[in-house]
Amino acid sequence: MSKKRILLLFFALLFVCLLIPVAGWAAGGTWPQFQNDLYNDGLTTDSAPLSSASVAWQQQVGNTSMAGINHTPLVAGGSVFAMDAFGKLWSFDMKTGTEKWSTQLSCSIKQFQLSTPAYDSGKLYAATNDGHVYALDAGSGSILWDIPLQLASKYSQLNTPVKYVDGKIYIGAWNPDSASNEFYYCLDAVTGAPGIGGQYQMQNSACGGGYYWTGACIVGKYMIFGSERSTLTCLDKDTGALISSVSLKVYSSGAKEIRSSVSYDSTTGMVFLTDQGGNCWSFKFDSDSGNLIYLWNKTIDKTSTSTPAVYDGKLYVGSGTYASRGGLYCLDEQTGSELWNFMPTGDGEVSVPGVQASPAIAVQNGTPYIYFASICENSLVYCLDQNGNQVWQFAVPNYTYTTTSIAVADGWLYLGNDYGWLYALKGTAVPVTGVSLNKTTDTITVGATDTLIANIAPVNATNQSVTWVSDNTAAAAVDQSGKVTAVAQGTANVTATTADGGYTATCVVTVTGGGGGGGSSTTSKVNLVIKDKNGSTRFNNNISVQAGDTVMDVLFAAAEKDSAIDPQVEWENAYIMGGYVWSIYGVESPWGKMSEGWVFQVNGVMSNKGAAKYIVSDGDNILWEWSAMEPVTGITLDKTSSTVNVGGTVQLNANIKPANASNRSINWTSDNTAVATVDSDGKVTGVSAGSAKITAATADGGYKATCVVTVQAAAGGSASTTGSGISLNKTTDTIKIGATDQLTVTISATGVSDQDIKWASDNTTVATVDSKGMVTGVSVGTAKITAATADGRYTATCVVTVQSVEPAQQVQQTVQPQSQTQSQSAVAFEDLQAGYWAREAIEYMVAGGYLKGYEDGTFRPDQPITRAEFTALTVKVMGLQEADGRDIFKDVHSGDWYYDIVNIAFTHDLVSGYGDGMFGPNEPVTREQVVSMISRVLAQKEGQQKETAVKDEILQQFNDAGEISDWARPAVAIVINKGIVNGYEDGTFRPNSPATRAECVVMLRKLLP
Secondary structure (H helix, E strand, O other): OOOOOOOOOOOOOOOOOOOOOOOOOOOOOOEOOHHHOOOOOOEEOOOOOOOOEEEEEEEEOOOOOOOOOOOOOEEEOOEEEEEOOOOEEEEEEOOOOOEEEEEEOOOOOOOOOOOOOEEEOOEEEEEOOOOEEEEEEOOOOOEEEEEEOOOOOOOOEEOOOOEEEOOEEEEEEEOOOOOOOOOEEEEEOOOOOEOEOOEOEOOOOOOOOEOOOOOOEEEOOEEEEEOOOOEEEEEEOOOOOEEEEEEHHHOOOOOOOOOOOOEEEOOOOEEEEEOOOOEEEEEEEOOOOOOEEEEEEEEOOOOOOOOOEEEOOEEEEEOOEOOEOOOEEEEEOOOOOEEEEEOOOOOOOOOOOEOOOOOEEEEEOOEEEEEEEOEOOOOOEEEEEOOOOEEEEEOOOOOOOOOOOOEEEOOEEEEEOOOOEEEEEEEOOOOOOEEEEOOOEEEEEOOOEEEOOEEEEOOOOOOOOEEEEEOOOOOEEEOOOOEEEEOOOEEEEEEEEEOOOOOEEEEEEEEEOOOOOOOOOOEEEEEEEEEOOOOOEEEEEEEEEEOOOEHHHHHHHHHHHOHHHOOEEEOOOOOOOOOEEEEEOOEEOOOOOOOEEEEEEEOOEEOOOOOOOOEOOOOOEEEEEEEEOOOOOEEEEOOOEEEEEOOOEEEOOEEEEOOOOOOOOEEEEEOOOOOEEEOOOOEEEEOOOEEEEEEEEEOOOOOEEEEEEEEEOOOOOOOOOOOOOEEEOOOEEEEEOOOEEEOOEEEOOOOOOHHHEEEEEOOOOOEEEOOOOEEEEOOOEEEEEEEEEOOOOOEEEEEEEEEOOOOOOOOOOOOOOOOOOOOOOOOOOOOOOOOOOOHHHHHHHHHOOOOOOOOOOOOOOOOEOEHHHHHHHHHHHHOOOOOOOOOOOOOOOEOEOOHHHHHHHHHOOOOOOOOOOOOOOOOEOEHHHHHHHHHHHHHHHHOOOOOOOHHHHHHOOOOOHHHOOHHHHHHHHHHHHOOOOOOOOOOOOOOOOEOEHHHHHHHHHOOOO
16 A cells, blocks of 8 residues: 655644544535535545546536526535436446436426536436425435415516535525415425425515526525625524524615625635625624624626635635626625636637636645636636636636536546536546655665655646655665664665656665664554454554654554455545545545544543654554544534633633534634634633633534623723813714714823823624714614723723614605795705706705705705605605504514604505515615616506507617616606606616615605695
8 A cells, every 4th residue: 555645734623533524615516505515615525537538428408498407406415416407317337437227207398407406315306496395305306295385476586506404405486476475485395395484484584586597505594695685694593583684785885786695704604605796705703693794895887796715814705796797806805805817718709708606625735725617609728726827727628607516526626517517527637757865875774664744746646656665675665655764784775656647756765773774673562452343343452662753653563464354545634644544454434435434542541633743652552443433513602701801811711512523623703803802722822901702612513602701901090081081072973874973082191102092892793983083873782882902901892873864854744845836945055066966956955855864954865764764755855644543564663763654555555565575675775776766656647658669669768777676667667758767968868776865855846736
């Protein structure tokens, strides 16, 4: 057996027992779900082509020339699975491409299938666009059950990847009608029965048209996904309850439909996604509460549907479509800043290359390689290194448009395209060009040993095998691992020869009688016990060892006594430095393929070191045994609260349950690093006065424990506010969601400058503060903003209350609008210059009492307006007063300033909500929503408008007419035809852009005499 040691960067010992990693990494040789696992992170430790690629086999399935294989292939159990445009599910041998079976499932009249199936324990779970969900035997293709879900309408489609977890499957529906009420569904994987309390539907948020490509990310008991209405939602996957919901439009008016899945980084607790506005988003996910906390968004391009793949602090995400040029972008995970981008080549006659699919990451020897395909008529498959350099590109035969990601399994790549071609790509062999040794001379004493290491060039050469030979075995012998044993005084040339090319490298070994050299003649004994899979002892004997020998050396020495032991080692494993033992006595557990394997103990203790790194001592008792993975079931801290001074430290100690859990890795975080930081060992350091929640999260299972740390000012200092060294211009403040306010600090203490002030918020989910004291409202609630000197001696605080967005003036329904003939006083605003296009309408409406400006003398005409605000203006313009007096929408409650207004508007058929019982009062109102409401006003004032054939002709004047929702098209045509609304100078209408205060006022002004 070849035994070659290459020292690798030991960046993660994910499994102390030398077993496979489980959280966030799928087993090797498989690609069982979209983006490989529940986190959608796109990662695999499987090998993949590094030099170039060639077609191993190709098969064509059913296609319409516009649609063929439009989901990522599945690879599991030695097979590749793919569904064609007509709903036929196919199984092929993953290495030969031989068809194993095909099973016809259902299909709607729209012949395409977007839902990636899922695999578990010999079963496939698939969904078709007409609403059927299936379980099939993966070996035979026979249907185990078929459940036709009752979707919202005949136009509804199942278009998201299927997710399998904990005996349940999850799938989301989509509808071309953006007002349709769509859901995520849950089914029991064994029977197909309803998976949530006797029902299939899970609770939804303001989802609009539902879920298109937006696969769920599963983190613990929660599932997270995006919607057509730019809403990010978290549900309890076990109960279906809505936990939290965030509208992207609160943070960016440019946010559009979410058509990527959500990915999750378990090391940082961050989730990532993209929207069709070309934005990449990051949120902090609290796996205890299920809350989503906005971190950043970055506009990378014009459009994106790509799910970000994440590894080692970097995001890899695509942009563009066949009609919109795009590329692959690498972003910093923490800030969203662009690190590099790569633009595919190969323009077609009718298309340009984009990267619509989600990239895959194969980590080879600790180094990530990124795989993806461009989409256009001349599409290519690419491999890039982590710095954005092209490693290779490849054009497969008959290759054309693809929206699918690439599956990586067992050294090969699998992907499909619109013409129904399924490809298996294998790597091209990289020849050896040379070999060197870690030593060219060596001196050891009689009886001692030393190990030589062969370094093959290039490092990615396909065949890494070498043979070892000594030309004088009477002086020094060498085994096939490169271990040299000194036999008698003299010299020997020890040579390593590569199997590929016959390249050689030699070390001259001098053996002395004692007193120096690289080894030692001191002999000790250890006891070695090997137990088989059933716990029976197969080997129990004393082994003689030399100083410096390792547990691995002991195992190979035992094999010289009992050849049946026959240890097999993967020396180049990316996670276990020095080698991973994957077989003893013929019982195998190849890395990444099983959740159990061989582990060792020394003196009854499991080690964090690999077998080839653990140096034994005289009298050690070594045990090798077969061990199944022991999952983590919980974590506690030795403290739940603690107090520390500024500059001081306190050590937190974690207790993982059970005590023999396999993966004991922990991620430590602080929710307020301006107050306290924590290192990777749980040591907390006080930074400034205040409090911070320190969280320890297990890598396996994501279990968490917290400790609230209170940081006090150092002795002799003061933690009081005004008059104690520093003070703020405010001690209380009230702002709206999305608004900002500047806090300023006055310093009276000597020796303190502005640069010494640290700012912190005790509740960043409500309000954040930057390094200069600028406060931003995030959500309704209160937060304490603290300014502190660097040493913590002086602090000052301001309690900030964040309110929901309300109109500048609440509507008093008893006040009737003034007539045009009434006297109107002139109204001047600082930000309405002479000639401003909407100035006359604004001044008229303000003078008429319909709305007001702001206290600072501005009108802020370009600021977005919420759905509740625009409803209030419309109700006032129409002079409406009567209402039902009942609760209409789930998110409009008695006591809200807009409660009566929304009820009045609903009673008079001006608003209808989103169809899921939600109104979205604080969401920015879009231009097509404004126009829809105005068309209803016109219908009541002038009688119902007729939809004529001129509608499409009217809309076609706009370059983005296709972006106008089907439900809004009649209204847009009517209102344009009336001259109430126009497009922009660039020929666009921008139906989904937030309407501004000026635009709304101008349109409503045209409804008045």
